[in-house]
Amino acid sequence: MSFLTSLINGISLGSVYAIIALGYTMVYGIAKMLNFAHGDVIMVGAYMCFCAMNYWGLPPIVGILVAIAVCTVLGIVIEKLAYKPLRQASSLAVLITAIGVSYFLQNAALLIFSANQKSFPSVVNLPNVTLFGGRLSVTAIAIATVVTSAVIMVALTLFVSKSKTGKAMRAVSEDKEAAQLMGINVNGTISVTFAIGSGLAAIAGVLYLSAYPNLVPTTGSMPGIKAFTAAVFGGIGSIPGAMLGGILLGVIEILGKAYISSQLSDAIVFAVLIIVLLIKPTGLLGKKISEKV
Numbered sequence: 001m002s003f004l005t006s007l008i009n010g011i012s013l014g015s016v017y018a019i020i021a022l023g024y025t026m027v028y029g030i031a032k033m034l035n036f037a038h039g040d041v042i043m044v045g046a047y048m049c050f051c052a053m054n055y056w057g058l059p060p061i062v063g064i065l066v067a068i069a070v071c072t073v074l075g076i077v078i079e080k081l082a083y084k085p086l087r088q089a090s091s092l093a094v095l096i097t098a099i100g101v102s103y104f105l106q107n108a109a110l111l112i113f114s115a116n117q118k119s120f121p122s123v124v125n126l127p128n129v130t131l132f133g134g135r136l137s138v139t140a141i142a143i144a145t146v147v148t149s150a151v152i153m154v155a156l157t158l159f160v161s162k163s164k165t166g167k168a169m170r171a172v173s174e175d176k177e178a179a180q181l182m183g184i185n186v187n188g189t190i191s192v193t194f195a196i197g198s199g200l201a202a203i204a205g206v207l208y209l210s211a212y213p214n215l216v217p218t219t220g221s222m223p224g225i226k227a228f229t230a231a232v233f234g235g236i237g238s239i240p241g242a243m244l245g246g247i248l249l250g251v252i253e254i255l256g257k258a259y260i261s262s263q264l265s266d267a268i269v270f271a272v273l274i275i276v277l278l279i280k281p282t283g284l285l286g287k288k289i290s291e292k293v
Contacts (some may be wrong), residue, residue, distance in 0.1 A: 004136060006258040007286015012142035012211065014250020015149035019204040021234070021242035022156060023197030029237035030173045030193045035089070036098040037078060038201055040105035045071040045202030046120065046209050046219060047113060053121055060123035067202040074088065075198025076191050083194075084187065109217035114156060117216050120209035141210045148207065152200065164191060173237075207292050216271030226253075226269065233273050235286025244284055249273075 020042060027035045043069040052063035081102050086094050126140035160166035171179040172189045178208050201220075208223055209215055226249060234245025252272055256265040275282065 002258070006254050008138055008142060010251035010254035011247055012145045012250070013254060014247035015145045016204050016208045016223065016247025017227045017250050018149050018243045019152055019200050020223060021231040021246045022152070022239060023200050024228050024231040025236050025242040026193050026241060030169050031190050033083065033094045034098065036095070037101035037105060038075040038197065039220035040102050041071050041074060041198050041201040042205035042220035042224060043217060044074060044105060045111060046205040046215055047109060049206050050118060050120055050215060064123060064203065064206055067206060068199045071198040071202035072195045079191050079194040106217050113217065115216060117214055120213040120215045122210045122213070123206055126212060130149050141207070145207045148203065157239055165189070169193060173275045229270065229273050232283055233276060235283030238285045241283055241285035
């Protein structure tokens, strides 16, 4: 049963990574840039939910909606102020700007909330589910995380493939200039992409801290890095790839902690990524694209 427990915990953790990775992969797939401030948006969402529940006395569901709303607006503001002026700039300039935005958000949180660790309250207050005569216990937050991740994955896939905005996203991803000639608002489409990714980051932050309730201004850094790794692992730019990469990464991390070494679990995760990229540089579900020059 210990293996099954570790597997369930790994899938739960991987589902959080998958939700975060969706934000990375959408922004990269459409805007062709890496938003390394995404992990800090997770932290902002967690603090907003914490304030809504602890200081304002709002119920968990309202706290989550507040976090989503704040992070959605924050994503749009970051895109408009930091990234839009660099639309034609080099990748290095965008990367340095993203790191700068990340440090700005972290230090702003330090000034507002201080560096003191806060205990994040769980947003799922339901009893654990016991199976096999009580030998296996599954936490309610683990079930909620997996279900939420699956719903988001299905909804996002349908949105991108069926809606008018989703079709515009795919057109912008394929060719920005051609999409603009066809009457698509490229800047608006990219802003919507940032808004969706940031809203998902808020949900992921709340779910992650419900399982690991230690909230500090650097909370989003490690989940953000691992989620980026998951996006690359699954094939950055691919929505199913982000989901697959996140879940596999979570399972590898938890099984590594359980059966090899808790201190080496992170190293094992990144080692697996290196091996996968050596064998398949585009990631598990990524596609190789040939460009004429």
